[in-house]
Amino acid sequence: MSFxxxxxxxxxxxxxxxxxxxxxxxxxxxxxxxxxxxxxDLRMDQNILEQLPSMFLMVMGVLFVSHLALAAKRLHDFGRTGWYSVFFIIGDIVVFLILCLPQGTQGPNRYGRETNAPA
Structure with missing residues (x-):
């Protein structure tokens, strides 16, 4: 997989x-x-503890956006709009597991010709 x-x-x-x-x-x-x-929960020195909340929030924000992007593309695979990925905010791991279940649309749909490729 390329960058x-x-x-x-x-x-x-x-x-x-x-x-x-x-x-x-x-x-x-x-x-x-x-x-x-x-x-x-690690014990760190005071300088690291002062920077930790901002670094943690930044990492969690990037991971959250990434989860939303994955959910939107997965919804596209079975013909639904990506806006339903906002339910990921509420259900997180439950929505993730639910999206792992349905099989995608065979062949092209309005969101792309093939899976695992940009539209």
Whole structure:
């Protein structure tokens, strides 16, 4: 996978994404998120503790936007609008698991000719 493909996969909101690619990318984001949360309880010096909240919020924001982009592309794969990805805000891991279940549209749809590629 090239850098541009990875950038599209995690931050692009157009195109379609298959179940397998969605599940793997989402699992990677959850691992990163849980690792960041687990590192909060470490005892660090005062300088690092002062910068930690802003760094943590920035990392979580990037991961959240990335999850929304993945959800939008997954919704596109079975013909739904990407705006439904806002439900990810409410349900997070439940919505992630639900989006892993349905099979995508076979062949082209209005969101792209093929899966795992930008529109």
């Amino acid at each position: 541009q493909q990875a950038l599209w996969a995690f931050f692009g909101f157009n195109g379609r994404l298959s179940r397998q690619a969605f599940a793997l990318a989402g699992a990677l984001l959850y691992v990163i998120r849980f690792y960041a949360v687990s590192r909060l």
